[in-house]
Amino acid sequence: MNYFNYFTEIEDTFIRRRGKHLLLSSMDWALIESWKEMGVPLHVALRGIEHAFDSYNAKPRRRTVKSLLYCQEEVEAQYAEWMEAQLGAAEGEKNGEKIVEKRTEDARLPFPRAAILEHLNGARASLLMICDERKKSRKDDFCDALSRAASRLKELEEDFASAARPNAEKLEDSLTSLEKLLDEALLANLPANELASARVAAGEQLQPYLSRMERPVFEQTLDNLLLKRLRDAHGLPRLSLFYL
Template sequence: MKEAKSKYFQSIALHFFKHRGAPFFLSSKELDYIARWEEMEIPLHVVLEGIERSIEIYKRKPGRKAKIRSLVFCDLQVLKAFEQDRERKVGHKKRIVERHEKRDRAKAEIERFLEKIPHQINYLQEAYSLAQEVLSQSHFDEEKLERIEGKIEELLWKNSLDEEKERVKRRIAKDYKSKEEEEFERIFKIKLVKVLRDKYKIPYISLFYY
């Protein structure tokens, strides 16, 4: 068990060091995050996927020439990757999808969504219309899509009903082992947004999901 734990920590650290370079050690806070991921039973390949997503998103931000310096900044994408992994069907095989194909898929999903957007979430119409405009451009800005994605999640969180929040809180308390308040709130927010997306069939904006 101790050997498996050591491999989990070392694999994550080595993967991150390949991106960051020196210093070749992790802070106590970064080690705490890895410990939490392990406590939540997030598979190693999912953590690495979340780190890669974080790196790619960071690279696309304007004016960002430096590299991600801390694993802490990867936490959100690791948790999102974990949610996706939990929903994948057994035996499902991913294939490499070209960037333009992802764009076309996202654009089609958004168009269908805007045609029949539920009245309960009509407050998302402006954000999705903007995303549609961005994706219609020949040289579209993926960073702008990421910002719109973040705005959509904030709107879902802000406009969610109290009873929806309570249902999700009860489910998280049952499914997740982490007792840290900060960690619980982070997972709670991600899970609530995911529940609302599923309920109203809300498509993603970020091309990571296509």
């Protein structure tokens, strides 16, 4: 599936059905990431949002929908139904869309090649700057991870620039792996009190929605929200092309 469409289609559908433009909150983005990581197909997530708003519009007295979390229960219900329907289905599907083995050579990139290269170069420069600043006070495994990630980004940039048929999905997989490496290194090298404080803050932000979320979804969303707080606090850039 088109990785980038997963987020943008969900955002566009929610805004369209709500009827008023409303920027998604960090909690909403964390929830979308949770659905993506759980393997909720895009079409299933969109159907859940549509059904949630259909039910909402049928109510005589309605409160304003302010968050994507309003649709969370219906999305999970639709996902459960979809999972049951998939029993016995052949493998080789991801997020509800068949993986096509052969793609046309002229498949279009999700973004212009120049924009992708600029994104990679900017991310590499940011990582090196963070590493240089950190080395002034200490040198730890996080510094090493930053340096390794920056070196790998340079390789990816050079390969993508010279490729006759650049593969954005393959690049995205590599960037996702680098993000996980950086996230793990950041968590492992944070002072215990800073990590605990950030976790408490993220938990407090999400706590009002605990009763409306399945425990696995709540925990995944909490982890995503925690990482977002920590990345922002330390200036760590997102590498995924979705954030281009």
